Amino acid sequence: MTFVQLIDCKTSRFDEMNRLMDRWVEQTKGKRTATHDIIGKDRSDPAHFIEIVEFASYEEAMQNSNLPETDRIFQEMVALCDEEPTFTDLDVVRDEQLNVLAARAFFEAMGRMEPGRIGDHLTRDYVDHDPSYPQPVQGIDGIREQYEGWRAAFDFTFRIDDQMAQDDQVCTRWTWVAHHKGEFLGIPATEQDVSMRGMTWQRFREGRICESHWLYDRAGLLEQLGVLGQ
DSSP: OOEEEEEEEEOSOHHHHHHHHHHHHHHTTTTOOEEEEEEEEOTTOTTEEEEEEEESOHHHHHHHHTSHHHHHHHHHHHHHSSSOOEEEEEEOSOOOOHHHHHHHHHHHHHTTOOGGGGGGGEEEEEEEEOTTSSSOEEHHHHHHHHHHHHHHHEEEEEEEEEEEEETTEEEEEEEEEEEEOSOBTTBOOOOOEEEEEEEEEEEEETTEEEEEEEEEOHHHHHHHTTSSOO
8 A cells, every 4th residue: 555654844944954855865776665755835834844755555664764864864854944843644545646537538538529529628729749740730620620530530449558647747558449431541441440559648737638749650550451561
């Protein structure tokens, strides 16, 4: 079970504490077990800071705490605080990365969504980068036209193979499975079942996608349709 520790402290010497944390990171390289570390400053009290440290488990957190470097740095950190810091130990019982869920919902909807609804997932100033097109597509109307073309040529679904998230960005690795039912790039319908693997990097704003970069095996798709490799 994921474990999170909250360290609540007050200090007027944060710059020194920040340098201390950099030194701890350097000294424990290859030994520390923390997977994520965030420090936030209280908007209403500039001397109030909360550090959120994530570990894969409580046992790994204890392993980290028992490092001699951690003990030394902790003593120095306490000396920089205006008062004794407090610690809260939390077992994570629910963890949802909302942008990841929004990206998954977008891909799951792509195979059945009416073209007019694609704007439900995108910002008005959405930008789409696709290596198959000479210029980025700007706005919802442009991407709706693209989507209509794919929907006219194929019945398809996306299978999510993997996802990673950082800040406001989500990267999704996917497999596209389709049936070729209509003209595509001048190729008449073949009634073939085809597939294609790809990856999409997306940036989010207020829960909607504002930018996408697509990478996929278009040559492999054309080969399956009998255009290449003959």
